[in-house]
Amino acid sequence: MTLFIQQLFDGLALGGVYCLAAIGLTLIFGVLRIPNLAHGTLYMLGAYVTYFFLVTVGVPYVAAIGLAAVVLAVIGVLLERVVFHPLRNAPHTHHMIAAVGAMFFFQAVAQAIWGADFRRMDSPISGSVTILGAQISWQRIVIVVTAVIVLGLLTWFIKRSIHGQTIEAIEQDRTGSSLVGISPSRVSMLTFGLAAALATVAAGLVAPINLLAPTMGDALSLKVFAIIILGGLGSLPGAIVGGFTLALAEVMTSTYVSAAAGEGIAFAVIVLVLAIRPTGLFARAVQR
Amino acid sequence: MTTSTFSPQRLGTLLVALALLLAPLTLGGQEYVLRVLTVGATYAIAVYGMNLILGLTGQLSLAHGGFFGIGVYIVGLLTTDYDWAFWPSLLVAVVVTALGGFVSGVVALRTREEYFAIFTMAMGFIIFLVISRWESVTHAHSGVSGVKFPEGFGLLDFSEPIVMYYLVLLFLLGAAYVTHAVRRSGIGRTLVAIRTSEDLARSIGINVGLNKQLAFAASTTFAGLAGGLFAAVQGFVGPSAASIDLTFEMLMFILVGGLGTVLGPVVGTFIVLFLFEFFQDFEAYRFLVLGPIIVALVIFAPRGIVGYLNAFVGKLRSRGTGAGTGSGGPPEHRSSDTATDVKETL
Numbered sequence: 001m002t003l004f005i006q007q008l009f010d011g012l013a014l015g016g017v018y019c020l021a022a023i024g025l026t027l028i029f030g031v032l033r034i035p036n037l038a039h040g041t042l043y044m045l046g047a048y049v050t051y052f053f054l055v056t057v058g059v060p061y062v063a064a065i066g067l068a069a070v071v072l073a074v075i076g077v078l079l080e081r082v083v084f085h086p087l088r089n090a091p092h093t094h095h096m097i098a099a100v101g102a103m104f105f106f107q108a109v110a111q112a113i114w115g116a117d118f119r120r121m122d123s124p125i126s127g128s129v130t131i132l133g134a135q136i137s138w139q140r141i142v143i144v145v146t147a148v149i150v151l152g153l154l155t156w157f158i159k160r161s162i163h164g165q166t167i168e169a170i171e172q173d174r175t176g177s178s179l180v181g182i183s184p185s186r187v188s189m190l191t192f193g194l195a196a197a198l199a200t201v202a203a204g205l206v207a208p209i210n211l212l213a214p215t216m217g218d219a220l221s222l223k224v225f226a227i228i229i230l231g232g233l234g235s236l237p238g239a240i241v242g243g244f245t246l247a248l249a250e251v252m253t254s255t256y257v258s259a260a261a262g263e264g265i266a267f268a269v270i271v272l273v274l275a276i277r278p279t280g281l282f283a284r285a286v287q288r
Numbered sequence: 289m290t291t292s293t294f295s296p297q298r299l300g301t302l303l304v305a306l307a308l309l310l311a312p313l314t315l316g317g318q319e320y321v322l323r324v325l326t327v328g329a330t331y332a333i334a335v336y337g338m339n340l341i342l343g344l345t346g347q348l349s350l351a352h353g354g355f356f357g358i359g360v361y362i363v364g365l366l367t368t369d370y371d372w373a374f375w376p377s378l379l380v381a382v383v384v385t386a387l388g389g390f391v392s393g394v395v396a397l398r399t400r401e402e403y404f405a406i407f408t409m410a411m412g413f414i415i416f417l418v419i420s421r422w423e424s425v426t427h428a429h430s431g432v433s434g435v436k437f438p439e440g441f442g443l444l445d446f447s448e449p450i451v452m453y454y455l456v457l458l459f460l461l462g463a464a465y466v467t468h469a470v471r472r473s474g475i476g477r478t479l480v481a482i483r484t485s486e487d488l489a490r491s492i493g494i495n496v497g498l499n500k501q502l503a504f505a506a507s508t509t510f511a512g513l514a515g516g517l518f519a520a521v522q523g524f525v526g527p528s529a530a531s532i533d534l535t536f537e538m539l540m541f542i543l544v545g546g547l548g549t550v551l552g553p554v555v556g557t558f559i560v561l562f563l564f565e566f567f568q569d570f571e572a573y574r575f576l577v578l579g580p581i582i583v584a585l586v587i588f589a590p591r592g593i594v595g596y597l598n599a600f601v602g603k604l605r606s607r608g609t610g611a612g613t614g615s616g617g618p619p620e621h622r623s624s625d626t627a628t629d630v631k632e633t634l
Contacts, residue, residue, distance in 0.1 A: 033402075034402075035402040035405065035406060082583075083583050083587075086587045087586065087587060090586070090590065091346070092348075092401050092402055093342065093346065093348040093405075094586045094590060096348055096402070096405055097348075097539055097543060097582065097586050098582065098583045098586040098587065100536045100539060100540075100582065101540075101578075101579045101580065101581070101582025101583040101585075101586065102579065102583060103536075103579075104536065104575040104578065104579040104582065105575055105576065105579025105580055105583075106579075107575065108573050108574070108575035108576040108579060109576065111573065112573050112576060218532075222409060222410060222413055225406050225409070225410075226410070229403075229406065260417065260421040263417060263421075264413075264414060264417050266410075267410040267411075267413045267414045267417070268414070270406060270407060270409075270410035271395075271407065271410050271411065271414065274395075274398075274399050274403055274406070274407045275395045275398070278398040278399040278400065278403060279399075279400075279403060
């Protein structure tokens with residue numbers, strides 16, 4: 001039972017991280033109809049930039065994540081401008097290939113600056129608390145709480161604020177939104193910036209638990225795809241539910257079955273879901 | 289095209305073939321260079337497979353490296369742990385990847401466009417995970433060493449690197465010929481129709497599902513064959529031979545060479561491998577340069593080297609006869625829109 005509670009909290013913390021990363025991906029898909037294969041590398045860069053601010057510059061933890069999010073938002077906007085904007089009318093294979101190019105580039109950048117070796121980022125939040133006999137580290141609790149707060153703010157931003165609403169408008173009807181004066185181009189930039197910032201928050205939160213490496217985004221890239229396919233491409237609540245579902249499934253499988261099975265479950269989810277429903281679960285009206 | 293007419297494409301093919309045939313001789317028997325060329329030729333065979341599914345049919349399969357890895361490991365494990373001879377192992381690799389492609393295609397090809405890419409990426413990762421974790425069978429990260437060379441016929445001894453090179457080259461020639469034959473055939477045109485518009489193709493009575501499935505199976509077969517040869521060339525193989533990075537590298541090869549063209553895969557593979565060697569001192573940093581090159585290619589030059597040469601030749605020819613394989617289409621189609629550009633590549 002103690003083991004179960006322990007794993008439950010681990011799963012919830014991981015779920016928070018997955019949600020934050022997956023929401024960016026699902027927003028990008030909703031607005032630009034691009035499966036951004038480079039999303040995992042944005043997360044990886046986010047972790048390294050947080051590391052840079054926290055360890056090299058020496059600002060407090062929260063400020064480091066905030067600054068890193070701003071830096072990554074700029075990188076996200078640049079990525080949209082330089083890579084995806086010129087390809088907006090190209091066949092879908094081209095976006096994906098370009099994203100692969102960007103992915104290789106970002107990995108090489110991280111490796112050139114920080115080296116290929118694993119790095120450790122210690123969080124100022126230490127210690128743990130005992131709940132029902134399970135040792136839960138404060139870092140994990142912080143992750144869950146932060147994720148909930150950020151998700152709440154994000155929902156408010158998209159549903160209530162004028163800039164956020166433009167994102168939803170573009171998702172629903174690109175042409176119609178243009179007609180009422182919403183610039184798709186500006187919304188695309190906003191979405192990419194937001195997605196990169198969210199991925200950074202996720203990375204900054206989880207970095208003290210895991211190690212940093214230029215390849216840390218590779219596995220995450222596929223997991224977030226599994227999440228948004230599970231939850232429906234472009235769906236915000238879907239990404240949240242999918243994120244927690246996958247994280248819990250992963251943690252439980254690696255505890256009770258085997259580590260390799262836990263690692264593979266995301267891919268099994270993709271294959272199974274798409275085998276049953278080729279357009280993903282909860283797919284909205286066919287968009288073509 | 290009749291056989292008697294001289295065509296620039298024919299000249300190009302001849303030049304590439306000559307360059308590949310003579311390369312080992314002119315390089316003064318340097319072992320290392322020969323090895324790079326041989327490995328490059330095995331990759332090129334796999335890239336021809338990718339060309340069939342991505343270049344002709346327009347489906348981005350990211351499981352390609354995985355199927356290459358299956359080929360590598362079937363030959364690698366059968367010739368070492370099970371002490372099989374090389375040729376039957378290669379045959380098994382080809383049959384398994386062909387069947388694997390056909391069967392998995394049933395499910396994979398129900399998905400479309402980006403879903404297909406994501407689906408195949410997951411497939412590729414599962415293959416990689418199985419190979420890199422299934423310790424008792426694949427030896428996981430310790431890899432497989434001592435893969436056998438192909439058994440020679442008479443005077444041919446494939447443990448000679450140069451003989452092995454020509455053997456791989458022979459298979460490469462076969463892959464290029466198959467691509468050429470497919471492109472000229474009705475099947476090739478069917479695949480291009482699917483690439484252009486799946487719905488339109490279906491509406492004129494094309495069995496989209498079956499044709500895509502055949503193209504996918506053909507592509508995985510090429511990957512398996514290439515993998516099998518790769519195992520023999522390398523002698524030692526590890527899980528990285530099945531990694532998704534390999535798929536991405538192949539994607540770059542074909543993009544540089546030219547999607548859907550006959551010579552694109554071989555030209556692209558060797559040019560990019562040459563660049564890799566050139567940047568070798570920088571190891572992983574090579575992607576600081578190569579990453580932006582991929583992006584720039586997709587944005588500014590999606591046709592690749594051979595694609596552009598074809599279009600150029602086609603333009604020259606259309607002035608005379610108005611027909612030609614490399615026709616770039618009427619001028620109004622060659623506007624700034626990359627989408628139209630690509631569809632005219634064939």
